Each structure stands twice: as C-alpha cells, then as structure tokens.
Amino acid sequence: MIEIDNLTKRYATHTAVDGLNLHVAAGEVYALLGPNGAGKSTTIGCLLGFVTPDSGTIRLAGSTLPPAQAAVRHAAYISENVALYDKLTGVENVEFFMRLLGERPSRRHIESLLARAGLPPHAWHRLSQGYSKGMRQKVGIVMALAKGARVLVLDEPTSGLDPEASVSFGELILSLADEGAAVLMATHDLFRAQELAHRCGMLVAGHLISEWNLGELNAGELERNYLDTLAVRV
Amino acid sequence: MLANSNAIILTPSPSVSDTARWWRAFHGAWQADWRERRRDWRVWLVLGLGMLLALCAGLQSALHLQSTQQARAVAAQAESERWAHQGEKNPHTAAHYGVYVFKPLSTLAALDPGVEKYVGSSVWLEAHKQNEFVHRPALDEPGASRQLQLTPALLLQVLAPIAMVFLGFGLFAAERERGMLPTLRVNAAPLGALGAARAVVLICLALAIALPACLAVVLVHRHGIAAQPFADAGARLVLLVLGYVLYLGTWASLIAAVSAWSPTSRASLGALIGIWALLTLVVPRAAVELAQHAAPLPTMQQFRERVDAALGSPHDPGEEERQQQELLRQYKVDKVSDLPVNWSGISLARGEDHGNRVFDAHYGDLFARLQRQSDAIAAAGWLSPAVAVAGLSGAAAGSDTASHIDFIRSAEQQRRLIQTTLNNAITRNPERNGQRYLGDRALWEAIPPFRFRFAPLDWSLLLLRQLLPLAALFCAALGLALLGVRHLREGSLR
Numbered sequence: 001m002i003e004i005d006n007l008t009k010r011y012a013t014h015t016a017v018d019g020l021n022l023h024v025a026a027g028e029v030y031a032l033l034g035p036n037g038a039g040k041s042t043t044i045g046c047l048l049g050f051v052t053p054d055s056g057t058i059r060l061a062g063s064t065l066p067p068a069q070a071a072v073r074h075a076a077y078i079s080e081n082v083a084l085y086d087k088l089t090g091v092e093n094v095e096f097f098m099r100l101l102g103e104r105p106s107r108r109h110i111e112s113l114l115a116r117a118g119l120p121p122h123a124w125h126r127l128s129q130g131y132s133k134g135m136r137q138k139v140g141i142v143m144a145l146a147k148g149a150r151v152l153v154l155d156e157p158t159s160g161l162d163p164e165a166s167v168s169f170g171e172l173i174l175s176l177a178d179e180g181a182a183v184l185m186a187t188h189d190l191f192r193a194q195e196l197a198h199r200c201g202m203l204v205a206g207h208l209i210s211e212w213n214l215g216e217l218n219a220g221e222l223e224r225n226y227l228d229t230l231a232v233r234v
Numbered sequence: 235m236l237a238n239s240n241a242i243i244l245t246p247s248p249s250v251s252d253t254a255r256w257w258r259a260f261h262g263a264w265q266a267d268w269r270e271r272r273r274d275w276r277v278w279l280v281l282g283l284g285m286l287l288a289l290c291a292g293l294q295s296a297l298h299l300q301s302t303q304q305a306r307a308v309a310a311q312a313e314s315e316r317w318a319h320q321g322e323k324n325p326h327t328a329a330h331y332g333v334y335v336f337k338p339l340s341t342l343a344a345l346d347p348g349v350e351k352y353v354g355s356s357v358w359l360e361a362h363k364q365n366e367f368v369h370r371p372a373l374d375e376p377g378a379s380r381q382l383q384l385t386p387a388l389l390l391q392v393l394a395p396i397a398m399v400f401l402g403f404g405l406f407a408a409e410r411e412r413g414m415l416p417t418l419r420v421n422a423a424p425l426g427a428l429g430a431a432r433a434v435v436l437i438c439l440a441l442a443i444a445l446p447a448c449l450a451v452v453l454v455h456r457h458g459i460a461a462q463p464f465a466d467a468g469a470r471l472v473l474l475v476l477g478y479v480l481y482l483g484t485w486a487s488l489i490a491a492v493s494a495w496s497p498t499s500r501a502s503l504g505a506l507i508g509i510w511a512l513l514t515l516v517v518p519r520a521a522v523e524l525a526q527h528a529a530p531l532p533t534m535q536q537f538r539e540r541v542d543a544a545l546g547s548p549h550d551p552g553e554e555e556r557q558q559q560e561l562l563r564q565y566k567v568d569k570v571s572d573l574p575v576n577w578s579g580i581s582l583a584r585g586e587d588h589g590n591r592v593f594d595a596h597y598g599d600l601f602a603r604l605q606r607q608s609d610a611i612a613a614a615g616w617l618s619p620a621v622a623v624a625g626l627s628g629a630a631a632g633s634d635t636a637s638h639i640d641f642i643r644s645a646e647q648q649r650r651l652i653q654t655t656l657n658n659a660i661t662r663n664p665e666r667n668g669q670r671y672l673g674d675r676a677l678w679e680a681i682p683p684f685r686f687r688f689a690p691l692d693w694s695l696l697l698l699r700q701l702l703p704l705a706a707l708f709c710a711a712l713g714l715a716l717l718g719v720r721h722l723r724e725g726s727l728r
Binding site for chain 2: 048049050068071072075076077079081082083085087088092095096097098099100101102103104127140143147
C-alpha cells in the first residue's frame with residue numbers, strides 16, 4: 001500500500017531524508033519513530049505531496065501517479081492538531097468536508113459516522129470551538145472515513161491526548177487497519193506505538209536505521225532498543 | 235496490541251463528474267461560510283455599522299432628492315407662469331426680463347450625486363449673455379458637512395471595499411494559520427470553489443451594506459413627483475448594478491488573492507488595507523491632481539474677463555453698416571425708418587450671432603479642457619477600479635461632468651431659441667407712428683417650454699473609458715486569485 005524507495009530530500013546543505021526505504025502493507029499499522037529533526041515530517045510531506053523529493057519513488061495503493069495526486073485519491077491525513085472550523089458544529093464540519101469531496105451527506109449519515117468514531121452525541125451539534133483535542137481527533141477520523149481512504153497518514157496523533165481518549169483513538173485506528181487500510185503513524189509515543197503498531201522503524205538524521213516487528217517485543221524492550229539505537233547513533 | 239472492538243467500514247466516495255463536484259463543493263462552502271459568519275459577532279458589528287451608515291446616506295439622499303425635485307418643480311412652474319404673465323412689453327425688454335431654467339434631477343443622481351452639488355442647478359437665460367449656473371448646494375452647506383459627503387455611491391465605492399477587507403482578509407490566510415491547508419489539499423478540496431463561494435458571500439455582504447440606501451432612494455422614487463429625465467433609464471440602472479457588482483467582484487477577487495499569498499492573517503489585513511487606501515483614496519486623488527495639471531482650467535474671473543473682452547470687440551466693425559445699406563437697396567428705400575422690417579430686430583440678431591460665436595469659442599475651449607481632464611481621470615481607471623466605477627456610476631446617473639455639459643449646451647440652445655423668436659418678432663414689426671411693437675402672451679407662449687432630457691448613453695465611449703478598464707482589472711484580480719489558489723494547492727504549507 002505504501003512503498004517508499006530510496007527517498008532523499010535535501011534543504012540547502014542539510015539532508016532531511018537520505019535514501020529511505022519503507023513499505024507498509026494493507027491492514028498494517030507502521031509506527032515511524034525518531035527524535036525531533038529525524039526527518040519524520042519531511043517523509044510524511046513527501047508521501048502526501050506537500051514536499052517535492054530530490055530523488056526516490058513513492059507509490060500509494062499501487063498508483064503510479066505523482067504523490068500529490070495519489071494522496072488525493074487514496075490517502076487521508078490526520079495531523080497532531082486536527083483543524084476544524086470553530087464556528088461550525090461537529091456535524092457541520094463533517095458535512096462541509098464531505099461536500100468538498102462532492103458528496104451530499106444526510107445529517108443521519110454524518111451522525112452515524114460520528115457515533116462510530118465515538119464522539120458523544122451531546123457534542124455533535126455543539127460548536128467545535130469547545131471541543132477537546134480528543135474530540136477533534138475523532139472528527140478527523142470521520143473525515144478520513146468519509147473519504148474512504150485506503151492509506152492513513154498520522155502525524156503525532158496521540159500527542160496531548162488523555163489516556164482514555166488515546167485508547168479510544170487507538171481502537172479506531174486498528175479498526176481501520178482491520179478493514180484493509182495501511183496506516184503510517186509518526187510518533188514519539190513508544191507506549192502507544194507498542195499498543196497499536198504491527199511494525200515500527202527508527203529514523204535518525206534521515207536514515208531508517210532499525211525496524212522491529214512489535215509482535216516480538218514487549219514495551220520495555222522497545223524502549224530499550226530505541227534508547228540504545230539512539231545512543232549508538234548519537 | 236489493542237483489540238479491534240470498533241470496526242468501521244471504509245466506503246469509497248461515489249464518483250461524480252468534476253463539474254458536479256465543483257458545484258457541490260461551492261454550495262457546501264457557501265453554506266458553511268454563511269453559518270460561520272452568522273455566528274460571528276464581528277460580522278454583525280461590521281454589517282450593522284455599514285447598514286447604519288447606508289441608512290443615513292440613503293435617507294439623506296432620498297430626502298434631498300424629494301425636496302430638490304419638489305423645489306425645482308415649483309420653481310419651474312413659477313418661472314413658466316412668470317414668463318407667460320409678464321404682460322405686454324417690447325420683446326427685447328422681455329429678453330432681458332429673462333427666465334430661469336432648472337436641471338432635472340433623476341433618482342439615480344440621488345444614488346450618485348457626482349458633480350451635482352458643485353456645478354449649480356439653474357441658469358438665467360437672457361439676451362446677450364450665457365450666464366453661469368447658480369444654486370450650488372455645496373455653497374450652502376456648513377463646513378462640517380463638507381468634510382464627509384456620505385452618499386450611497388461613496389458607500390459602495392469606498393466603504394464597502396474596506397468592510398469587505400475586514401470581513402475577508404482571512405479568507406485563505408486563516409486556513410493556513412489554523413493548519414487546515416494539509417487537510418484541504420489531501421482531500422483535493424476544490425479550493426477554487428471554496429474561494430468563489432466565500433467571495434460571493436463577501437459580495438453579498440457588501441451589497442447588503444448598501445441595501446438600506448438603495449431601498450430609501452427607491453421608496454422616494456416610487457413616490458416621486460418628477461418624471462425621469464432619461465429615455466434609457468432601464469439601461470442606466472442595469473449598467474449601474476452591473477458596474478458595482480463587477481467592482482465588488484474585483485475587490486472580492488483581490489481579497490482572495492492577497493489572502494492566498496499572505497503567510498498570516500495579520501499580513502493579509504495589512505496588505506489589503508494598504509491596497510484599499512491606494513486604490514480608493516490615493517489614485518483617485520492623484521488622478522484629479524494630474525488631470526488638472528494636464529489640462530488646467532482658467533479661474534472663473536479670468537474666463538469671464540476673456541469672454542467680456544471678446545464680446546466688446548466685434549470681429550468686423552463695418553458689418554453693421556454694410557448690412558444696413560444692403561437692406562436699404564433690397565427694399566429700395568433711403569431711410570431705415572422706411573424699411574418694412576424693424577432694423578432693431580436685425581441688429582439685435584446680429585449682436586446675438588456675434589455673442590454666440592464668442593460663447594461657442596470660449597465655452598467650447600472650456601468644455602474641451604474639461605473633456606481632457608475627464609479623459610485623464612478615466613485613464614487612471616486602468617489602475618484603480620474605484621476610478622473606473624466612479625466614472626461609470628456618474629455617467630449612468632447623469633451626474634458626471636459630461637452630462638452637465640450636455641445640460642449647459644441644451645440650456646444655451648433654449649436661450650438662443652428665445653432670443654431668435656423675440657428678435658424675429660421685433661424684426662417683423664417695425665415702429666408705426668413712433669409706437670414700438672409690444673409682445674403679448676401669445677408671443678411668450680410661442681416659445682416652447684424648456685424640457686431637458688439626457689442624451690442616451692454613449693456605449694462605445696463607456697466601453698472604452700470605464701467598462702474595459704473595470705473588466706480588465708476584474709480579470710487581473712481574478713487571475714491573481716486563481717494563481718493564489720494554485721499557490722495554496724501546490725506551494726508551501728507555511
């Protein structure tokens with residue numbers, strides 16, 4: 001579903017991503033770990049067409065289209081802070097995005113999506129300016145659902161979420177993966193990565209220096225591996 | 235790993251044509267933008283202040299229109315009766331007795347008074363003189379009201395754009411600031427549809443601001459007493475509406491463009507306020523100054539002195555003598571008193587002809603200079619939509635300089651008709667037994683009453699001087715907005 005081969009991106013004298021190879025299969029959740037400045041956001045930017053790479057190839061859902069066009073067709077993006085229109089309710093925000101996608105959703109349909117995403121009914125018709133971060137993330141998931149995206153790209157999705165919201169968000173992501181979506185998640189949260197991801201990779205200074213199958217590690221081992229790898233590299 | 239306890243079915247979006255998708259997106263964006271604005275107190279504040287100003291402007295204009303139309307109708311009727319009932323007298327005495335004629339005021343001039351307050355509304359028609367216009371409302375106004383002449387046109391040309399700036403500076407810049415761009419991009423949101431919908435909402439809000447003013451004027455028009463002085467009033471109204479919609483469309487596009495290119499809302503607001511000041515205040519003022527420099531006008535005193543000097547020096551001093559001798563030969567008489575026609579009438583007519591040539595030359599030169607000034611100002615319409623729409627608005631309302639010159643020419647034609655009729659009457663009636671001919675009511679009423687109607691719009695001139703610049707600026711602003719949308723779609727997210 002997500003195939004990144006030999007991806008390189010340079011900014012002036014700084015190489016943000018250097019020959020990155022990364023594959024995420026359908027139904028798989030992949031956690032991209034790494035310290036600040038490791039190249040995670042640049043990788044996501046290249047994947048979604050926000051940033052033009054210097055070399056390498058990117059294929060989403062097998063498409064040979066340029067990343068920007070392939071992302072439009074196949075991907076959904078949920079950032080650390082899901083941006084919503086504050087003066088619109090949750091239902092109206094989703095309705096707006098669905099209309100931008102060319103759909104004409106009924107209120108009932110939107111409400112059912114919000115219910116499935118776990119947004120409490122009392123919040124559906126409240127202005128989103130009062131939403132917590134967890135509620136915003138759920139609306140973000142609904143937007144991805146509405147698009148029917150086969151590739152989900154998440155940038156620090158659980159940062160700042162309380163444990164309950166984080167668990168709830170994780171369940172949603174897993175359910176999407178179970179339905180066949182490929183999920184690439186950039187995160188610092190080792191605990192959440194351990195819980196959600198099938199595999200994870202460690203990016204340092206633009207290089208993917210380690211990959212682990214998380215079914216074979218426990219939380220402690222992941223953290224130890226992470227710190228050891230980082231110490232060796234630094 | 236967490237267990238999956240919340241299965242969700244991924245459903246691909248149904249495929250729709252690009253056009254249908256665009257319109258659905260437009261409709262969705264329009265609906266969402268209205269909802270957001272309805273819930274934003276700042277929108278109500280701007281809208282409320284704007285509408286309050288518009289109501290004041292509209293009421294002021296409407297009441298002024300009503301009172302002026304009434305006053306001019308009463309005065310014109312009184313003048314007509316005064317002329318008809320002046321009693322028996324020598325026609326030349328009647329020619330000096332004179333009559334006032336009044337410029338008709340249209341409803342459209344209440345929307346855009348143009349130069350009306352400064353050029354005078356009536357002129358006294360008498361023998362030998364082309365008098366200046368009098369009754370200039372601007373002269374009667376206290377200093378305070380000269381500072382700010384609030385009219386519906388000013389509201390639309392100057393205040394509506396700044397209201398649009400305050401309501402629309404975040405049109406795209408806010409998307410960038412709140413981090414909405416990545417989501418919009420990945421969802422391939424038709425940003426053109428989004429921008430178009432928001433621009434249309436902006437135009438509607440701007441038109442809503444001007445609505446109370448237009449309603450007040452329409453209300454007075456419906457209860458008005460004066461007939462409209464246009465043969466093409468409908469076309470003028472359509473032109474006015476289309477002109478302002480195009481003008482506000484230019485502003486909406488410009489706001490969208492600047493907002494799309496600006497890194498922050500604050501930068502967008504600063505740039506737009508600067509552009510507004512430049513296009514609605516600086517360029518129009520500079521255009522007027524440059525036009526005055528390019529085609530300077532004499533002062534009224536200089537002009538009058540030149541006319542008087544030319545009137546006092548006949549171009550052919552021997553003409554009178556030659557004409558008299560020719561007449562004596564034609565009628566085979568020796569003395570002027572034996573002529574079957576009245577020499578005084580012929581002499582007066584010759585004097586009028588001389589005066590007419592002088593007036594034609596001097597006023598012709600003056601009008602040519604005014605025309606050159608108008609051309610120079612119109613050229614600035616290629617830079618500023620406010621200049622272009624002001625010209626269009628004044629022309630459609632019949633309140634621009636060209637329309638006033640038309641009226642001056644028409645009033646002068648009436649003066650010459652009066653003088654010709656009266657002098658002909660004198661010529662036809664020589665003195666009998668020392669008795670001078672006296673004209674009566676039949677003679678006074680033989681002169682058709684003055685009824686001015688504005689010439690139909692000169693579409694080719696309007697196209698060249700106002701419509702093309704306005705359309706070009708609209709297209710340029712739209713082009714910038716489309717480039718801005720492309721920048722949002724493909725450029726940096728920051």
